[in-house]
Amino acid sequence: MSVVKVGTYYATPHGLKIVDLTAACPTGGVAFADGMISWNIPRYITPLLDGRVKILEMHMGINGQRLDKAQMVSRGYTMSSKQYHIVIELPIGSPDGYFKSHAPDYQYHLTYTVEPMLELLWTAKDSQSDTRYKVFFPITTPLMLWYPEIERMFKVWFGTLLHDVNLVNITFSNGVLSVAECNEKGFLQEQKYSNGSKIYVLQVPFSDDVVLKHNPEPLVTGYFLPLTYGFMVEPEQTPFSYSLAVDSSLNDVAKVTMRSLVLPSVFGTCDDSTFSITVEYGSRGRNFETMIGTQMLTPELGEAYGLTENGTHFSVSLPYTAMDIAFELFDSFYVKARLDLLLWEPNNNWSLNDFSLACNFPLTTTKCYSNGTMTALSMKVQSVPNLVPGQLTLREKSCKPTFSDDRFAYFSFNVNSCGTSRVFFENYLLYENEISLDYSAKAYTSPVEPEFRHTVSCYYMVNDTKTLTFDYKPVVNEPTAEIGTGQLMVQMRLALDESYELFYQTQDYPVQKNLRQPLYFEVVLLQSGNPQLELILDNCWATLQEERTSLPRWDIIVDSCENLEDRYVTIFHPVGSDSRVVVPSHFKRFSMKMFSFVKDEKVLKDQIYVHCDAVICDSNARAGVCSGQCRRSTGVEKPFHAKGQRVQRSATSSQWQISSGPILFTAEPLT
Structure with a gap:
């Protein structure tokens, strides 16, 4: 404006x-x-x-x-x-x-x-x-x-020939075509007269591959059509040929030179924050290089600028704050930014299109606050190429930017500081300061280096009164946090040995173990660093099938304790802090002996699956299952199990359910 x-x-x-x-x-x-x-x-x-x-x-x-x-x-x-x-x-x-x-x-x-x-x-x-x-x-x-409409086609009339002469073929620059092949391509027409004589009309589009082309200049394409007619005299079957040399005076080679090359074209628009650029390839396709600002358009830069392309054009979208955008000028409410784009043909180093688009973008560079604080954003403009924003100051040279980089400098100061002037008018008060470069601090080699001065102003109404209401009430209750909900994950893994340092991975299953060889399990609470939470193993059991509710079932841990009725008692292992274990209460480790299900003294199947029900407890609420691993009060009656047998137990729906992969029983020791 x-x-x-x-x-x-x-x-x-x-x-x-x-x-x-x-x-x-x-x-x-x-x-x-x-x-x-x-x-x-x-x-x-x-x-x-x-x-x-x-x-x-x-x-x-x-x-x-x-x-x-x-x-x-x-x-x-x-x-x-x-x-x-x-x-x-x-x-x-x-x-x-x-x-x-x-x-x-x-x-x-x-x-x-x-x-x-x-x-x-x-x-x-x-x-x-x-x-x-x-x-x-x-x-x-x-x-x-504006280009005139041109037919873009060679037309050659050959004749007049007598009725006993027939055309057999035509030799072009890339090979020989018979009359039938010429007719299929739409090249040839035979016109006969009433006396029996005839002529042949040859029509070849410039776009056909039999035409030779070259570009002596960026906007000029030369088209060349060398050809030789092959004839036969009937009935003697005597061949002869004629090499056609056609130009304006009918010699050597048929040649037409015309301005037919369409150069790449560039279109651009702006919205409130972005340059949108479209490049149409023109008649030669994408045989050119592109430079945006001072950088080549590489695949990496194209990904950053949202490059999209097809067979006819490509598009990019740049924010006006991109490093390849130049700032021309700015004031309190907008910045004028410019995008430069260059297309050139690398083989001949021809400049095909030098495009520039400048737009105004809304940007509030000066803000005034009711507490007397002013903030100002200054930026490096193209007319002052040697400007270093970090060296800008207010009128008082000690007032430097709060933040600066290669392009911007941000100031925040009180209106009663940094040399800010004050002028009274009838109903408002004007505060004004100036951002400039301290030329005394740096010597410039160029005598024509332009000065940089940016005036910032704030207007305050002097007859405007604002009332603020303040009230307080005594705190009746201390603030409390509301109970929230979320998801936690529990994982069970099988360790290689009692050190619990290495574990079997998914691809290692099924795992092979000997009879009565120890199995070392670790159950861990994931995605939580809360030391107030404790993981409790309520029940663990083994089954023949992967389904956790299948039968038969063999109890390993019952009511958070080892199954004392088992001949090979489960062992709980203590967990201490180390580089992997940050909160020991989130881990539980136990071991058991490898076994197999037997019926009528026969092994039912050579594999087992281990399942557990886990409970996550608040360590401050010690009650019921949350009393601790195998620390329930003696008043709780434990279920009776037949000696030496595993019996099925039901799990509560509030527990986390986890299972291992298949573990195979081998009769012979592993080697």
């Missing part, structure tokens, strides 16, 4: 009156892409309009005439309101505009011109007055190169 402010002072019988006039006109915000014109107008037209207003009406027009919705739809116009901009889109070639011919460098070009209008009506929230704002903005597209 370009803003003009005029203050008029004139005397009246009652004193001096001041009239402030302000005009704000858009100067940019236009983009061209995919046959559309996009006009972006800021929603907040400072200083005409700020956040304390309400927009009542918003209209679009053409040539000063307002359009209704039906007219806009019929002509393909759209108007939308975004967070920071009002966006008007018009198709290039709409009936409300006009085309104009141009011929720079003796080449035919077109431009399209249209004059959209935006009309706004808003009211200030702290007054009853309405403001109507109307802006007319003529838009002319860049020059568009």
Whole structure:
């Protein structure tokens, strides 16, 4: 936006009156892409309009005439309101505009011109007055190169020949084609006259592989068609040939040179935070290199910028804060950023397209707080290439950035510090400071190095009163945490030996063990570091089948204790802290002897599965199953088991259920 402010002072019988006039006109915000014109107008037209207003009406027009919705739809116009901009889109070639011919460098070009209008009506929230704002903005597209429609085909007439001569074949640069093969490709036509004579018409498209091509210049392609006709005189079967040399004077080689190469084209648009770029390959495909800013577009950079591509084009999307984006200028509410993109052909080092897109992006660089704090964001602009943001200071050189990097410097300071000036006006107070480079601290070799100065300002109302209410109530109850729910995981593993350092993995099952060889199990509570939790093994048993409820069943641990009725009693192993065990109460270890199920003195199956019910307890609540591993009160009656046998027990639904993989019984020792 370009803003003009005029203050008029004139005397009246009652004193001096001041009239402030302000005009704000858009100067940019236009983009061209995919046959559309996009006009972006800021929603907040400072200083005409700020956040304390309400927009009542918003209209679009053409040539000063307002359009209704039906007219806009019929002509393909759209108007939308975004967070920071009002966006008007018009198709290039709409009936409300006009085309104009141009011929720079003796080449035919077109431009399209249209004059959209935006009309706004808003009211200030702290007054009853309405403001109507109307802006007319003529838009002319860049020059568009226009190519004439060309048939792009060789046409050669050969004749006149007598009726006793027949064409047999034609020799091209890449081989010989018979008459039938030429007809299949649509190359050849035979035209006969009433006296029996005839001519042959050859039509070959430039795109066919029999045509030779080369590019003497980036925009010029040469097409060459060397050919030889093979004839036969009937009925003697006498052959002869004719090598055709055709140009404007009919010698040597048929040659046509024309401007037919379509170069890659680049289109770009911007939204509130992003550059979106599309590159169309042109007639030669993607035979070029791409540079964005100062970097080559590599696969890694393309992944960072969301590269998508197909056979005709590719697209990238860059945030305006990307390192390959240059900052041109900024003020308190926006930053103007520019993307540069270069396409070139590496073999001949030809520049195919040098594209640049500059857009304004909303950015609040200065903020004013009611407690007297100002924050300011300054940035490195392209016009000061040697600027180091970390060396910027406020008026007092001791006031340096709170944060800085290669592109930004962030300041936070009180309005009564760092040399901030103060000016009183009728109903507001202006605080102002300046961010600049301390040139006395660094000597620059370039005598034309431009100065960097960034003025930051804050306005405070002097006749505005704000009331804050404070109240308190005595605390009746101490704050308590609500009971939450979540998921915990319990895992059972089979160790290789009693050291519990190495464990069998999933791919190791089924594990083979000898009869009465010890099995070392470890059960652990995962995903928790709470030392107040304790893992208790309530019941463990073995089955023939993987299903934990299958029969027969052999008890190993009953009511958190070893099964004393078993001839080979289960042994609990203590767990101490080490590099792997952080909370010992989250671990339980026990060992048992390998056995097999027997019926009528016969082994039922040579494998077993071990299952456990685990309970997670609060270590501060010692009751029931949470009394500890095998520490239940003596008053609890334990179930009776027949001596030397395993009996089935039921598990409560509140327990965690875990199982091992299959463990195979081997009759002979393992080697």
